[in-house]
Amino acid sequence: MAPGSYYVQAPPPAGYPTRDALNPASAHHGPVETKSKGDGFWKGCCAALCCCCLLDACF
Template sequence: MTSSEPSAYPPPPPSSAPGPYVAPPPAGYPTKDESGYPQNPPPKVETQSRGEGFWKGCCAALCCCCVLDACF
């Protein structure tokens, strides 16, 4: 190909538009520059004992399984 022949793909015209758009991170996502919202302290963890209700429910579930097994 000689220099006088037109090329198949000419270069694109120069653009004055800025570069590609970069979306901001999701809310609450930590960033390197820490310019986002301040971090909230973690919530207090309050544990409760498994009272009598837990054991009643567990025994009821076992009884249901046994009854269903006997029926079918």
Template sequence: MSSGQSTTAYPPPSSAPAQPPIGYPTKESPQYPQKSVVETKSKGDGFWKGCCAALCCCCVLDACF
């Protein structure tokens, strides 16, 4: 590196704005998902049924052994 020239690992920044990669969805593209209404549904009482079933199994196994 004694020649006086400096080398850079990256190209100098350009004044043009950075463009997204080809195929990347943007707000202007028609594939951009529109905001939709999200409906939430109750999952039921499956957790409590499973919890009670596990507790019963533990009690039965404890009584058997």
């Protein structure tokens, strides 16, 4: 192997979750729960389309 032909990996950023066997307490966060955020996306999308159509009709 030629000198200087090795690969060194930088450590992950601070706070980045890792699969570290030395820190098993960080792996127990409990079950993941998802919550519905409603239909705000669709209301905003329809409002944007209406706004574009109105601006197109006016100008």
